[in-house]
Amino acid sequence: MEDYIKVKREVGNRKDEMWYAFLQDLKAGLCLTLGYLFKKKITMQYPYEKSTAEWSIPLRWRGLHALSADENGRLKCIMCLQCMKICPDHCIKIRFSGAGKERVLEEFTVDLSRCSACGLCFEACPVNSITKAIVPTEKYELSVYSREGLVYKKEDLLKNWYDSVKSRIALEKAENMKKEEVKKEEKSVES
Amino acid sequence: MEEKGFGTEELIVNMGPQHPSTHGVLRLLLTLDGEKVVDCEVIIGYLHRGVEKLAENRDYKQNIILTDRLDYLASMTNNLAYVQAVEKLMDVKVPERAEYIRVTVAELQRIASHLVWLGTHAMDIGAMTVFLYCFREREEILNLFEMLCGARLTYNYMRIGGVSCDLPDDFAGKAYKFVEKFPKLIDEYEVLLTKNRIWLDRTVGVGVISGEDGIDLGLSGPNIRGSGVEWDVRKAEPYSIYDRFNFQIPVGEKGDTYDRYLVRMEEMRQSNNIVKQALEQLPEGEIMAKVPRIIKPPKGEVYHSIEAPKGELGFYIVSDGTSTSPYRLKIRPPSFVNLESFKKMIKGHLVADVIAIIGTLDIVLGEVDR
């Protein structure tokens, strides 16, 4: 197969002359648009309609940040500061007290006014029990009335987590895992 | 003072930076004689963010997100060019599956970018409906990308050594469905434009540039291929795994707006073919090569270029071997270089052609100003 091909260029073709004289080129276009007049429309009536049969927000959507918690409501974050370091826009601020295993998370803020939604923080987080410690949620309506509103504190981030479908999915997963474990244990007991 | 009798003067018009069809914040200082453009000065820099300088203070991984914001209509290919440059510097071998995924998304991105070009170009010339048809298809591609990486415009998808996440389960199926129906939709755009007498009048013989002039001015991508120069980085210096696919590169002959239009239309079809082949051959396996967590390339410099939708996109990286951020990053953005030939194309044309020629050059100001 040849690497390069010449495009077909048909300008002022003699054969087409009559085609043009009787406005056939215009007719072709008009027929096409007329056909569309009665076709099914693709508009989604946002904000009344937030998902359609064809589209709904995918789970991978890099939306509002959230700090995930386990089924007992404890934050999964281990304060390793990976997310803070990787963030190209320096929007994550973490402060903790104590040392070693006794560390307590004092402050965890995400400044969304600077965030470029790059997703690096989610990726960098080393925690991986069902979900990462910092996760993106499917929320995309991020506008607020003041700049301060864009700075998400630890509590807000936790609330985001519980507002999101991801917490439900994670919970289900956790329950399933538990059940399986119980089953396994039962099996091992039986055997 | 000299007494001026009954005479005519040239009119200086500022087109842009706020103008509906300068595709962003391009400013053109047109000197008009009636409707004829006698001189034109292109003024850029309204969107300058200092990407190259910023890159010197961020590490290699963080720089990927800067490339997203160059040509924001084709983030995937920007990502690709950058990560491949770094990989070349570090000598990383990318896993098969990752390569296939990269090619798939890069070609889908090319289609998406060309669709935006077609839509806006047609709209500039007055055919508004084509714009919405194009965006309808582009939306589907964006939906695919959104499924893939969670963003619609600035994907930040590729990583040094692979890609950030594997394809979701239904991606291949949906992409295949799109690929199957897309050629028919291109035919529809063609019904509205290719043979339409008004479209012909507006594009044939407008913005002509010869192959030699194009080469002299550094024109690349579909713009130079419209002038009949057979140059496509995918064929000339195959990168990634482009040598495994069956595809052809269309070239024009006259170098006018119509030729560039035809070339891009055909290119969409060919990209569609590539996506199809890539999806069919998609192997299983890893998506990330083994790369150190902290990327510190050895001392050296590298230039790598790929065929972005707008032309040849190159990254030149100098690494001093000790730091985690590049010592110098230089970008060769296709739009910026292509814009150079604008002045040559516009001479002697009419005001309306200014719009047509900006459209046909397919510039994105994010990339021009960086």
Added chain:
Amino acid sequence: MEGIVRDVIIALIKIAIVLGGVALGVAYSTYLERKVAGWIQVRFGPMRVGPHGLLQPIADGLKLFIKEDIMPRQADKLIFYLSPVICLVPAFAVLAVIPWGPDFYITDLNIGLLYIFAVASLGIFGIVMAGWASNSKYPMLGGLRSAAQMVSYEVSLGLSVIGALIFAESLSMVGIVEKQMTTGVWFVFLQPVGFVIYFICGLAETNRLPFDLPEAEQELVAGFHTEYSAMKFAFFFLAEYTNMIVVSSIATTVFLGGWGSPFAFLGIEFPRSLGIVKSVLDFGMPIFWFLLKVFLLMFFMIWVRWTFPRYRYDQLMNIGWKVLLPFAILNIIFSGLEFTLYEELDWYLFYPLAWLIMGVMVVFGFRLIKNFDQFSYSKMREEGIE
């Protein structure tokens, strides 16, 4: 004395009805425009204000009414104020002679068509003045473009109806329709070429795409009304759509049989037994047919707008002078021949023959003008490259 007073009052009532109707029609033709545009582009169009967006035009009107009226500091104040009015008044004045139904028109001038062309062409003054008075570069370019455009297309517009006038043997709008009623054939069947030319010129006269150069959005931002806002802008808007209605009405009157029903040849009449209903129907049906035809033409104009790209300025001129004008003249010559045949032959001989000649004329004409029409212009340029 009493007679005069009564006449004046009746005339005033008629004027009020027509103006009110047209204003409403204009409002809803913007709605139609947006809906059709939306549907063609696989969108819904206006949906939010009222059911299916039906109240959208009213909301738009209100919005324009209460918007801030901005006057550029450098503008020529008087002309700036005057031009929207000058644009609008002729558009409304033309409505006086349009026969909406056999018993419903404001007046019947015996030179109706002439009056329309004379008055309608005044509208461009408004546009040129607007372009000039804004004292800004884009509006000025738009104004100049429109001056040139309207003047050129006026010629072909006038010539294109002459063919039909030969058959009508009258300049009165009512007379033209009545002639079509009595002969039982709409002039579009006798004059298809004339109709096409008229329609193309009509598009140009109303500044509709593909000829909307004076306001070419992508080039001149908004052309002559770039600097206008609020009610003054609304006036231009109103004028544009009124002109659309006028152009469609003239086409309906001259070519499409005016208020005549398309089923007239069936000879159905409303039975006498209906009484008062019959008289209402007799009065209303013609108006309905007229409005339906106008609506269809308007729809077609909108449809065209959302399908095609826009011509360039020089091409526009080329088409006006080098394509449409020769064709219009050819058409007049042909019409003379056709009229003779029409008088001489039976219909089953006449129509095939006439249409054949017409086809030959189009082919011949196209060949003839191909040497200097827009097409060869592109070709010329193309050859220039080689």
